[in-house]
Amino acid sequence: MAGATTAGRAQTPSASSKRSKRLSASPGQVAVALGIAAFLVLFLIVPVGTVIYVAFTEKGTGEFTLVNFLDFAQTDLFIRSFWNSLYVSAMSVVVASVFALPLAYITTRFEFRGAMLIQTLGFLPLIMPPFVGAVAMLLLFGRNGTVNLLLDDWFGVKVPFMEGLNGVIFVQAVHYFPFILINLSTALRNIDRAMEEAAQNLGSSGFRLFRRIVFPLAMPGYIAGASLVFVKVFDDLATPLLLNVKDMLAPQAYLRVTSIGIADPMGYVISVVLICMSILAMWVSARAMRGKDYATVQRGGGGLAKRRMRPWESAIAYAVVLLILFLVLAPHIGLLLLSFATVWSFSPLPDAFTLAHYGRVFGESFIYVKNTMVYASIAGLIDVVLGTAIAYLVLRTKLIGREWLDWAATAALAIPGVVLGIGYLRTFYDVRLPNGTPLAAFWIVIVLALAIRRLPYALRACYAALQQISVSLEEAAENLGATKLRTIRRVVLPLMAGGILAGFVTSFATAAVELSATLMLVQSNADAPLAYGLYVFMQSAAGRGPGAALGVIAVLLVALCTFASHLIIEKSQKVKAAGR
Amino acid sequence: MNQPLPISSLGANAVDVDIRNVDLSYGSNHVLKGINLHIRAGEFFAFLGPSGCGKTTLLRLIAGFNQADGGEVLVGGRDISHLPPWRRDVGMVFQSYALWPHMTVRRNVAFGLEERKVPKAEIARRVTAALELVGLAHLADRRPSQLSGGQQQRVAVARTIAIEPKVLLLDEPLSNLDAKMRVQVRRELRDLQQRLGLTTIFVTHDQEEANTICDRIAVMNDGIVQQVGTPMELYEKPANLFVANFLGTANILPGRVVREGGERFFDIEGGVRLPIPAHVVVPEGAKLVFRPQHASLGKSGAGDVSLPGIIAHSEFLGSTLRYGVKIGAAEVSIDTPFHSGEALHEPGSPVEIGLSLRSALWLAS
Numbered sequence: 001m002a003g004a005t006t007a008g009r010a011q012t013p014s015a016s017s018k019r020s021k022r023l024s025a026s027p028g029q030v031a032v033a034l035g036i037a038a039f040l041v042l043f044l045i046v047p048v049g050t051v052i053y054v055a056f057t058e059k060g061t062g063e064f065t066l067v068n069f070l071d072f073a074q075t076d077l078f079i080r081s082f083w084n085s086l087y088v089s090a091m092s093v094v095v096a097s098v099f100a101l102p103l104a105y106i107t108t109r110f111e112f113r114g115a116m117l118i119q120t121l122g123f124l125p126l127i128m129p130p131f132v133g134a135v136a137m138l139l140l141f142g143r144n145g146t147v148n149l150l151l152d153d154w155f156g157v158k159v160p161f162m163e164g165l166n167g168v169i170f171v172q173a174v175h176y177f178p179f180i181l182i183n184l185s186t187a188l189r190n191i192d193r194a195m196e197e198a199a200q201n202l203g204s205s206g207f208r209l210f211r212r213i214v215f216p217l218a219m220p221g222y223i224a225g226a227s228l229v230f231v232k233v234f235d236d237l238a239t240p241l242l243l244n245v246k247d248m249l250a251p252q253a254y255l256r257v258t259s260i261g262i263a264d265p266m267g268y269v270i271s272v273v274l275i276c277m278s279i280l281a282m283w284v285s286a287r288a289m290r291g292k293d294y295a296t297v298q299r300g301g302g303g304l305a306k307r308r309m310r311p312w313e314s315a316i317a318y319a320v321v322l323l324i325l326f327l328v329l330a331p332h333i334g335l336l337l338l339s340f341a342t343v344w345s346f347s348p349l350p351d352a353f354t355l356a357h358y359g360r361v362f363g364e365s366f367i368y369v370k371n372t373m374v375y376a377s378i379a380g381l382i383d384v385v386l387g388t389a390i391a392y393l394v395l396r397t398k399l400i401g402r403e404w405l406d407w408a409a410t411a412a413l414a415i416p417g418v419v420l421g422i423g424y425l426r427t428f429y430d431v432r433l434p435n436g437t438p439l440a441a442f443w444i445v446i447v448l449a450l451a452i453r454r455l456p457y458a459l460r461a462c463y464a465a466l467q468q469i470s471v472s473l474e475e476a477a478e479n480l481g482a483t484k485l486r487t488i489r490r491v492v493l494p495l496m497a498g499g500i501l502a503g504f505v506t507s508f509a510t511a512a513v514e515l516s517a518t519l520m521l522v523q524s525n526a527d528a529p530l531a532y533g534l535y536v537f538m539q540s541a542a543g544r545g546p547g548a549a550l551g552v553i554a555v556l557l558v559a560l561c562t563f564a565s566h567l568i569i570e571k572s573q574k575v576k577a578a579g580r
Numbered sequence: 581m582n583q584p585l586p587i588s589s590l591g592a593n594a595v596d597v598d599i600r601n602v603d604l605s606y607g608s609n610h611v612l613k614g615i616n617l618h619i620r621a622g623e624f625f626a627f628l629g630p631s632g633c634g635k636t637t638l639l640r641l642i643a644g645f646n647q648a649d650g651g652e653v654l655v656g657g658r659d660i661s662h663l664p665p666w667r668r669d670v671g672m673v674f675q676s677y678a679l680w681p682h683m684t685v686r687r688n689v690a691f692g693l694e695e696r697k698v699p700k701a702e703i704a705r706r707v708t709a710a711l712e713l714v715g716l717a718h719l720a721d722r723r724p725s726q727l728s729g730g731q732q733q734r735v736a737v738a739r740t741i742a743i744e745p746k747v748l749l750l751d752e753p754l755s756n757l758d759a760k761m762r763v764q765v766r767r768e769l770r771d772l773q774q775r776l777g778l779t780t781i782f783v784t785h786d787q788e789e790a791n792t793i794c795d796r797i798a799v800m801n802d803g804i805v806q807q808v809g810t811p812m813e814l815y816e817k818p819a820n821l822f823v824a825n826f827l828g829t830a831n832i833l834p835g836r837v838v839r840e841g842g843e844r845f846f847d848i849e850g851g852v853r854l855p856i857p858a859h860v861v862v863p864e865g866a867k868l869v870f871r872p873q874h875a876s877l878g879k880s881g882a883g884d885v886s887l888p889g890i891i892a893h894s895e896f897l898g899s900t901l902r903y904g905v906k907i908g909a910a911e912v913s914i915d916t917p918f919h920s921g922e923a924l925h926e927p928g929s930p931v932e933i934g935l936s937l938r939s940a941l942w943l944a945s
Contacts, residue, residue, distance in 0.1 A: 192676060192678065194674040194675075194676050194678035195678050195680060197643075197645055197665070197672075197674070197678065198672070198674055198678035198679075198680075198739075199680075199691065199695075200644075200645075200664070200665040200666045201643055201665055201666070201668075201670070201671065201672045201740075202666075202671070202691055202692030202695060202739070202740075202743055203666045203667075203692050203695040203696055203743065204666055204691070204692075204695045205664065205665075205666040208695070212691075213680060216680075216682040217680070217681070217682060219682075
């Protein structure tokens, strides 16, 4: 393939006469690269850099200092918050693993009727922002929720599922366990059957075989999922706030900046701590993965052998799966009930049902839905345009420094939403629009924050789409007289379309329910997106009904998009397979 | 390579393998149809056949990864059909080698011994011995991913023989190596098998591989054992057209037996006739089968029959020239030794073909 590329390039006379030009790129490509670089610098590097700068400088004078970090270390509240965040993240990983491990094991190792159901339902939590589920979980599992009322009736006990940090752990574990399920299932499925058979052939079987061969081979996949859950929980802002847990790091950062003020350095110090923890977790995950690309499936090898279950095994498996699925789907069920409920308090189920909440949401609150559609669409569009351009520059040109664009865009993964929000506030508050209002108060800033947050995911989708296209297809077009630009328009983009569209839909869907970054940037209700509206509604008992209705709409919106992107990906894969 | 055997010599107590009436279907797909085979103790035996013929299925059935619908497998006289794979003591080398990437070479080789609860010191000794046997003791602490394909293959063999299995199963062990390595490794495998005296079954679709290293071969097609024999027997006396065609190049001339005045003739389709010697038995509907080297161009020797043909094309194969020659409607391949400076037969030119009927076969199916 590489040989073919060089041969193709060498045919153009300008390239062979000027050797230096071959390593560089056309002026158009340079311009595009500079444009992307400017965007990333302006809306990612400068805001984050500002946050770090403020954390390390003295208030007012701008001199370098570590005093802010000393303050952080000497304040009990912050240290407690730090340990709480660490504890909640670690426990969320543990509880999420308890949910994910049996599901992954049962579906990949046994011939199990419900396997498809689990794989589908297992994804459901991801299409609902965790803080939306939190309220429903309170009603179902809280001190006076359905489950505890029933337990009290039957056994005279109450279980503190939702008390304090427990609540955050429970909600986060239920929400994020699919990350572990997906990664672990994939890892298990990618183990070549011969790996297991070789062990059996040498005398190993049963649990020993699992412990010595299967589990170590699936470990990298598990760690990848677990570290992702850890980071997400550590950075999440809205769930603890909604459950009224304030002594965690992300809520503290938010509260310092919003209540004490934008000039207070502590919010920035916490932000730096959050960034460090994110990078640390990613580093651990990368280290665990290094040199352990254990995808061992050979052509025609197939994954691990599936065994038929004995009747009693089957019974246990179904019981476990149903219990886990009930827990995992509880937020959805609770939310749906709540959205139709008149009053739901101190009773296992709502007293009566009504459609009034939906009426209210479609009336006065429809502005939230409209804003979300606009913001998420623009953000998704920015993401796929940047993603496609960066993927093309990296994969198809020899532009010097092109990897930097990729790295910078991907670095956004390590920046918690709350940090980006604080960075935008600080950086763009002093930038005035022509009419005198600060740029930070303009709704477009919300869109930019969403775009930056979702860019890494869209970039990977575009990258994958372009990688699947053989260079020879482009060379054939050039050979027949198409210029680079015409080749991109007539060959590359049509072939990438499926991947780009899937990237757009994913960006759109996740941006639609994002709150961590936007919570800080929304200045007026008129500019607020759906997630913000939900958050405001859920703050008060009276707002819960309409809030739940809005939540159901959000879930449906995201579910629809996820389903659409699934269809698109499948369809484009079919087209490509046919073209091969 | 003349060091004393570090692993206890198995040759003395090598066992035979008996496969009796083995039948296997996947749904409506009948994969193995009443297989009967006897593999002698200490023998290097091959299952040879095209892909989908059932050879790998049969090997996996011996290892216990496939369950037969009927019949049994006896190793050393003992029926192992109902034992799980981990109780069978038949060592298998996988086509993909299946080396565990999370373990070093040493740990990979030690695995089977650890599972057998062999004492630690004994494990260390036998692992070293097995690695020395394949010449890889110096790489014991590497990971499989740091080894070349040939080295990985040898680790896979060491891992299997370390448990001192009763039978060694090799599932296309050379298919993932490049052509040059393949020749070297197959010689090493043969050498190792001879020194261990271990009953070995080798699955391959490559007749050259099977011919060069195996004592006997079972040619399989369509779930049926077509013929069992030494490589030479199979080549010289193929039992049917499939075996004749699968092992080497065979010319197959369809035709009809006619009687005229007490003599028999074979009318090749397209109008060429040749006499059938009196003592030869020609089964009903038989075709005339001969190898390219059993015919010559130009003058025919004593006892040869002579046929008219037309040169269609020629291929230069190094030491020989292979001509495609039209006889009637059929085309046959005929090899002639290549002598430099000799004039070639041009395409389209008529030639006289001398065929030695003593080496020719009459096969009906």
